[in-house]
Amino acid sequence: xxxxxxxxxxxxxxxxxxxxxxxxxxxxxxxxxxxxxxxxxxxxxxxxxxxxxxxxxxxxxxxxxxxxxxxxxxxxxxxxxxxxxxxxxxxxxxxxxxxxxxxxxxxxxxxxxxxxxxxxxxxxxxxxxxxxxxxxxxxxxxxxxxxxxxxxxxxxxxxxxxxxxxxxxxxxxxxxxxxxxxxxxxxxxxxxxxxxxxxxxxxxxxxxxxxxxxxxxxxxxxxxxxxxxxxxxxxxxxxxxxxxxxxxxxxxxxxxxxxxxxxxxxxxxxxxxxxxxxxxxxxxxxxxxxxxxxxxxxxxxxxxxxxxxxxxxxxxxxxxxxxxxxxxxxxxxxxxxxxxxxxxxxxxxxxxxxxxxxxxxxxxxxxxxxxxxxxxxxxxxxxxxxxxxxxxxxxxxxxxxxxxxxxxxxxxx
Numbered sequence: 309x310x311x312x313x314x315x316x317x318x319x320x321x322x323x324x325x326x327x328x329x330x331x332x333x334x335x336x337x338x339x340x341x342x343x344x345x346x347x348x349x350x351x352x353x354x355x356x357x358x359x360x361x362x363x364x365x366x367x368x369x370x371x372x373x374x375x376x377x378x379x380x381x382x383x384x385x386x387x388x389x390x391x392x393x394x395x396x397x398x399x400x401x402x403x404x405x406x407x408x409x410x411x412x413x414x415x416x417x418x419x420x421x422x423x424x425x426x427x428x429x430x431x432x433x434x435x436x437x438x439x440x441x442x443x444x445x446x447x448x449x450x451x452x453x454x455x456x457x458x459x460x461x462x463x464x465x466x467x468x469x470x471x472x473x474x475x476x477x478x479x480x481x482x483x484x485x486x487x488x489x490x491x492x493x494x495x496x497x498x499x500x501x502x503x504x505x506x507x508x509x510x511x512x513x514x515x516x517x518x519x520x521x522x523x524x525x526x527x528x529x530x531x532x533x534x535x536x537x538x539x540x541x542x543x544x545x546x547x548x549x550x551x552x553x554x555x556x557x558x559x560x561x562x563x564x565x566x567x568x569x570x571x572x573x574x575x576x577x578x579x580x581x582x583x584x585x586x587x588x589x590x591x592x593x594x595x596x597x598x599x600x601x602x603x604x605x606x607x608x609x610x611x612x613x614x615x616x617x618x619x620x621x622x623x624x625x626x627x628x629x630x631x632x633x634x635x636x637x638x639x640x641x642x643x644x645x646x647x648x649x650x651x652x653x654x655x656x657x658x659x660x661x662x663x664x665x666x667x668x669x670x671x672x673x674x675x676x677x678x679x680x681x682x683x684x685x686x687x688x689x690x691x692x693x694x695x696x697x698x699x700x701x702x703x704x705x706x707x708x709x710x711x712x713x714x715x716x717x718x719x720x721x
Contacts, residue, residue: 310399311335329400332572336595339396340603347392347607354391355611355618358382381616384426385608386624389557390419392604393597401596406463407638410454411597411631417453418543418630421446422622437622447543447630451536454634458535459528465494466640467577467587487581494589498527500640501586503647503717509586510643538642543629545652548659548684550625552696553616554609555686559651559707560628561605566648566711567635568598573718574639583718586640594635601631614697648714651707658685 311329318326328334359382394415401408425438458464468491469475475490498512512534513527550556573579575592608624611617620628632649636642646653662683670676681691689699 309403311402332575332592332595335400336599339400339596340599342396342399343392343600343603344607346395347388347604348610351385351388351392351607351611351618354388355382355385358384358387358618381619383430383619383621384423384623385612385618386419386422386620386622386627388611388618389601389604389608389620389624390415390627392607393600396600396603397597400600402593405590405593406457406461407591407594408597410457410634410638411594413453414450414630414634415627417446417450418627419623422624422626425622425626443626444540447540448536450630451539452532454539454637455532455535456528458637459498459531463590464496465589466497466499467491467494467589469581469584469587486577488577490581491577491587498531499586500642501644503644503714504720534642535637538637538645539630539633541656542633542636542645542649542652543626545649545656546629546632547622547625548655549652549686550620551684551686552690552700553614554612555700555703556620556625556628557605557609557612558700558704560632561602561609562704562707562711563632563648564598564605564635565602566714567632567639567641568595568602569715570639570641571595571598571635585718588639591639594638598635614700644714644717647710647717650710651703655684655686658683658688 315326315329317323318330394412397408397412403409421438421443425443429437470478470490470492478485478489499509500512502508502510512530513524515530516523516526546556546560549559571591571594573583574586574588575590575595577587579585580587605628608618608620612620629652633642633645636645636648641648658680661679665679666676680688682688686696686699686703690696
C-alpha cells in the first residue's frame with residue numbers, strides 16, 4: 309500500500325525520495341527491516357497472548373535430554389512469522405503481481421491448516437491433531453491452485469534468449485545493446501531448470517509428448533501433479549524438521565534467502581543474460597516477499613533459539629514448507645530442492661527408512677529393528693548424546709554449504 313502511495317506522490321507531486329519505492333532493492337531492504345522489527349518487538353506480545361490462552365506445548369516423554377523442561381512452552385508461534393511476513397508485503401509489494409498473490413494465498417492456506425492442527429491438539433485434547441488425510445488433502449488443494457495458476461495465468465510467462473546467430477548479428481550492429489534485446493517475446497511454457505546439465509532446460513510436456521505430439525494439450529495435468537508432489541513433500545519435510553529449538557526456522561531462513569537470489573537474478577534481463585538462465589518477467593517482485601519472510605524467520609529465532617520461549621507449531625512449519633515449495637516452482641528451480649532443502653530431505657528419508665525397516669524386520673523376524681536410535685534424524689543425534697544446540701548449529705552449517713552448492717549450479721553445467 310505504501311508502494312502505491314509513494315508511486316502516486318511521485319507522479320503527481322515529484323515528492324523528493326518517493327522514487328525510491330520504485331526500486332526493488334530498496335523495498336526489499338525495507339521489508340526485511342520491518343519484518344524483523346515486527347517479529348522481535350511484537351513477538352513478545354504474541355507469546356504472552358499464547359501463554360494467557362494456555363497454549364503451552366504438551367511434551368511426550370521420549371527419553372531425550374532437556375525434553376521435560378520444554379513442557380508448557382507456548383506453541384502456535386508460527387503466527388509471529390505469518391504476521392511479520394504479510395504486513396510488510398501488503399505495505400511494500402505490488403499486490404496485483406500474480407506471484408505475490410500466490411504466496412499470500414499459500415501463507416494463509418497452509419497457516420490455517422497448521423492452526424487447526426495446533427488448535428485440536430491443545431483444546432480438543434487430540435494428540436494427533438488434524439488427521440493426516442486432511443492435511444494431505446489441504447496440501448493437494450494448494451498444489452492444484454498453485455499448479456493451475458502458474459500454468460494458465462496470462463502473467464506467468466518467460467523469455468528465451470534468441471538463437472546465437474541472431475545474437476551475434478545484433479551485437480555486431482550494436483555492441484552496447486541492452487540485454488533485454490537479446491531475448492525473444494514472452495511465451496507460455498512448462499520448461500524448468502535442471503541443475504548440473506549443460507542444456508539445463510527441461511520441458512514437462514516432454515513427459516507425455518513422446519507418446520504422441522497431440523498429448524501436449526494435456527501438459528497441464530503433468531505440471532499440476534508435479535506441483536502437488538513438491539508442495540506436499542516440502543511442507544512435510546519442514547514439519548518433520550521442526551523438532552528442536554531453532555532448527556526449522558534457521559534452516560528455512562538459509563533456504564529462502566538462497567531462493568531470493570534466484571528470484572532476483574531470474575527477474576532481470578542483465579543477470580539472466582550473463583548467467584544464461586531463464587528470464588521470468590515479474591518474478592523479481594517475489595524478492596519483496598522473500599525479504600519479509602527471511603526477516604520474520606530471523607526475528608522468530610530471537611525467541612526460538614535454545615532455550616526456546618515459543619515453538620512455531622504446525623502453524624509455522626507447514627506454512628514455511630508450502631512457501632518454499634511455491635517460490636522454488638515459481639522461479640523454475642524446483643529440481644534444486646533435493647540439494648537446497650537437503651536437511652528437509654534427510655529428515656524425511658530418516659523417518660521413511662526407520663518406519664519401513666521396522667515394519668519389514670517385524671514381519672520377517674517377529675521383532676522390529678531400527679536403523680537410527682530415533683527418527684527424525686535430529687533426534688538420533690540427541691539420543692547419541694549431542695546437545696541440541698550443537699546439533700542445530702551443525703545442521704545450519706550443512707544448510708549453508710548446500711545453499712552455496714545450489715548457487716554454484718548457476719555456473720556449473
